[in-house]
Amino acid sequence: MIVPVRCFSCGKVIGDKWEDFNKRVEAGENPGEVLDSLGVTRYCCRRMLLGHVEIIDEVLKFHEQRESPDLRGGIR
Amino acid sequence: MNTKIVSLNEDTIRFLVDGVNAAFANSLRRTMVAEVPIMTVEDIFYFDNSSIVPDEVLAHRIGFVPLTTDLDNYVLPEECDCEAELGCPKCRAGLTMDIEAKDDTVTVYSGDLVPEDPSIAPVSKRIPLAKLAPGQAIKFEAYAQLGQGKVHAKWSPVSMCVYQNVAFVDVEDEAATKECLDACGDDVAVIEGGVLKVIDIQGFERCRRCRELVRHEEIIGGLKKDEFLFTVESTGGLPPERIVKEAVKMLKQKLSTLKGKIEADDLHDEIRDFDLPEINEGKLYSVGSGDFDEDEGGNEEPQGDDVA
Ligand SMILES: [Zn+2]
Ligand SMILES: [Zn+2]
Numbered sequence: 001m002i003v004p005v006r007c008f009s010c011g012k013v014i015g016d017k018w019e020d021f022n023k024r025v026e027a028g029e030n031p032g033e034v035l036d037s038l039g040v041t042r043y044c045c046r047r048m049l050l051g052h053v054e055i056i057d058e059v060l061k062f063h064e065q066r067e068s069p070d071l072r073g074g075i076r
Numbered sequence: 077m078n079t080k081i082v083s084l085n086e087d088t089i090r091f092l093v094d095g096v097n098a099a100f101a102n103s104l105r106r107t108m109v110a111e112v113p114i115m116t117v118e119d120i121f122y123f124d125n126s127s128i129v130p131d132e133v134l135a136h137r138i139g140f141v142p143l144t145t146d147l148d149n150y151v152l153p154e155e156c157d158c159e160a161e162l163g164c165p166k167c168r169a170g171l172t173m174d175i176e177a178k179d180d181t182v183t184v185y186s187g188d189l190v191p192e193d194p195s196i197a198p199v200s201k202r203i204p205l206a207k208l209a210p211g212q213a214i215k216f217e218a219y220a221q222l223g224q225g226k227v228h229a230k231w232s233p234v235s236m237c238v239y240q241n242v243a244f245v246d247v248e249d250e251a252a253t254k255e256c257l258d259a260c261g262d263d264v265a266v267i268e269g270g271v272l273k274v275i276d277i278q279g280f281e282r283c284r285r286c287r288e289l290v291r292h293e294e295i296i297g298g299l300k301k302d303e304f305l306f307t308v309e310s311t312g313g314l315p316p317e318r319i320v321k322e323a324v325k326m327l328k329q330k331l332s333t334l335k336g337k338i339e340a341d342d343l344h345d346e347i348r349d350f351d352l353p354e355i356n357e358g359k360l361y362s363v364g365s366g367d368f369d370e371d372e373g374g375n376e377e378p379q380g381d382d383v384a
Pocket of ligand 2 (some may be wrong): 153158159162
């Protein structure tokens with residue numbers, strides 16, 4: 001749901017690189033080059049960021065909209 | 077035994093060790109991975125967590141946040157004389173978090189952990205731990221302790237700790253090789269008295285020209301059995317050179333304990349003290365609330381009062 005803190009295989013901290021990685025890739029940069037510049041060299045750590053899908057923002061929407069008039073009826 | 081530092085930066089050290097065998101190199105590696113202690117959060121007391129990340133998931137994430145470690149002023153809880161469950165100021169450091177989302181969605185970062193002792197603080201402040209929708213809050217008290225990698229991977233001070241042999245190869249065209257080496261750098265390979273010393277084999281073979289000058293088989297054939305290149309990458313809890321120093325210190329300590337025991341002929345007692353685990357009626361384990369009758373062959377019946 002949210003980025004893992006560490007690489008599953010080697011234990012390198014990769015959680016702090018996700019936001020930077022995601023922002024730069026969405027801006028159109030080459031993911032491989034972004035990973036190189038972030039110092040993520042091993043392929044175990046690279047797949048952690050490359051393969052990650054951040055779902056927490058989608059789940060959070062249900063909680064953000066809770067008090068809004070549009071959804072109030074549905075919740076009640 | 078000789079050591080030489082090949083390269084050192086804030087999180088990685090590469091060094092050469094010669095005059096030791098692979099068994100020694102491996103014991104040094106294993107000491108670094110599993111024995112050298114660092115600080116991480118071990119106990120958390122929640123006062124509030126209304127976020128969508130459950131308590132145990134959040135606790136697990138916080139445990140994996142590496143903390144800067146002060147090895148000189150803290151001791152391992154099992155070596156501390158306090159014997160308290162949560163430790164004393166000598167064996168634990170507190171961190172707190174109190175964060176609430178008011179009008180906007182908030183991302184909770186490792187930097188929001190407030191350390192009691194500034195020398196025990198998160199290495200990276202940008203690790204996302206949770207996200208809060210308006211109205212949600214997280215409040216807890218966490219206790220960090222020293223620990224070892226053999227107990228839990230969060231306490232391992234290294235994210236990579238490897239060693240490999242160094243190779244010596246005779247070169248035919250010394251001038252051409254030298255020219256290529258100048259471009260590759262002397263932490264990859266050097267020429268010592270007409271013989272090419274390949275320090276970092278992968279680094280050497282990454283250069284196409286070097287690869288053409290020296291074949292892979294020649295390198296493999298020229299591996300030196302008693303010289304190693306170590307690469308140690310720290311998670312940030314301790315500086316990499318400190319990890320190596322601590323590992324050497326711990327290994328020495330262990331070996332002198334063993335030596336003392338051998339000299340005092342003190343080994344037999346310990347072996348006699350070793351008890352086998354109690355085996356209950358031929359079964360090594362029991363499941364849940366009652367034992368299962370395994371003779372029924374698949375028809376597992378719980379042995380209650382009615383089954384006599
Ligand atoms: Zn990795
Ligand atoms: Zn204590």
